[in-house]
Amino acid sequence: MASSAGLALCGRALVVRGGSRLLATTTASSDDDGSLFTYDCSTAEKKSQENKGEDGQPVEKGSDTILASTFSKSGSYFALTDDSKRLILFRTKPWQCLSVRTVVRRCTALTFTASEEKVLVADKSGDVYSFSVLEPNECGKLELGHLSMLLDVAVSPDDRYVLTADRDEKIRVSWALAPHHIESFCLGHTEFVSRIFLVPDHPELLLSSSGRFAASRITYWSRDSCVALLCDCVPVVYIFQLEAPRRQLVYKQQLSFQHRVWDIAFEESQGLWVLQDCREAPLVLCRPVDGQWQPVPEDATVKKVCTQLRGHWAMLEGSAGVDEGFSGLYKATFDNMTSYLKKKEERLQQQLRKKRHKSPPPGPNGQTKKVKAGEASWSGSS
Structure with missing residues (x-):
């Protein structure tokens, strides 16, 4: 699957990625453009072992397109994987590239452990590898494997379990210290599982998505127990209320956009950020007003970040036609x-x-x- 533009938020740190490049800034309105950090995977550090994967086989040169990225829990680290089979680790305070390591196969998802000691990467062959954060140049270690492509990976808040989702409708819960030991399977889906999400305030609850319009992003706002869902190739964001005692998601409203929505993310202090395919307004900030979410007009922070993105629009404009989404993963029907x-x-x-x-x-x-x-x-x- 090719990757479109992406958005990540942790505290006031905001990262937008597109193609082989990322742009990191802050949502604090008092900061100026001096806080801007950019990185291009096509110019990533070349290492002597780069032409060989961890299985000793030559690594096929890719397009350097960023496939997945994420912050650590505290926001102190940021990691990404690209189409050239590399895992790139950053320190964020201040921004600095710590290491460039090779992976065996192209990765589909990644996450940090809660302790921030490891990065777990899931790949197209169904394997999960762990990479040390404290020793940023160490090779990866195979942790577990599925028989089909993995689409997402998550870790429980206590680092006790590793959760993996694959294209064969399964969610697997494994012990982190002994990943070969399977705690349980979640088998309620009838199509590939596109996303899994552990609710921070309620770690016993797992949200997962599949179906006709698979979710490309699930994000959560703890201030109001709000869940926002972005479906594949649909310019609509669905808002739900999580009623934890009843363990139910209650539909509240939908936000429709005139342009394609690439990604969404909540910022606890401000609201819901929406990254869209519009050069004039690449980012939209939405907040609840009288119980209804709506875009915030004429916000100084939004203006600042949008100005920065317009100056680097070239990294985003190429994302409009590369994303294949999940269309190739649906079951084929035969008469x-x-x-x-x-x-x-x-x-x-x-x-x-x-x-x-x-x-x-x-x-x-x-x-x-x-x-x-x-x-x-x-x-x-x-």
Whole structure:
């Protein structure tokens, strides 16, 4: 799956990625452009082992497009994986690239452990590798594997469990200290599981998505127990209220946009940020007003960040046509019965033609010809 533009928030730190580049800034209105940090994966540090993966095989050169990225829990670290099979780790205070490591296969999702000691990356072959944060140049370690492509990975707040979601409808809960030991499976979906999300305020609750319009992002606002859902290739953000005692999501409203929505993320102090395919207004900030979420007009912080993004629009404009979303992961349906009946009818017609071909032609007055050894005679009514 190709990747479109993405958005990540942690505290006041905001990261926008597109293509092979990322832009990191702050949502604090008092800061100026001096706080801007940019990075381009196409110019990432080249290492002697870069041409070999951890299995010793040559690494295929990719497009350097960023496939997945995330902050650590405290926001002190940021990590990304790209199409060239690299894991790049950053320190954020201040921003600095700590390491560039190779991965065995292209990754689909990644997350930090709650302790921020490791980064877990899930790949297309169904494996999860862990990489040390404290030793940023150490090679990765294989932790667990599925038989199908992994689409998301998460860790419980106490670092006790690793949760993985695959394209074969399964969510697997494994012990973090012994990943070969499976605690349980969640088997309620009938299509690939696109996203899984552990609710920070209620770690016993897991949100997951699949279905006709698979979610590309699930984000949570603890101030009002609010869940925002962005579905694949749909310019609509769905807002839900989480009622934890009843363990239910209650639909509240939907926010429709004129442009394609790439990503969404909550900022606890301000509201919901929306990244969209619009150069004039690439970021929209939404807040609840009288119980209804709506865009905030003429906000100084939004203006500042949008100005920064317009100055680096080239990294985003190429994202409009590269994202394939989840369309290639849906089950294919086959009408086997129609094909079977058609072939059966063809066989019957063929058998009938053969039978007619073998029957002797009728003689005079409708007589049929009887053949005996050395002679021929006609029988029938005269």
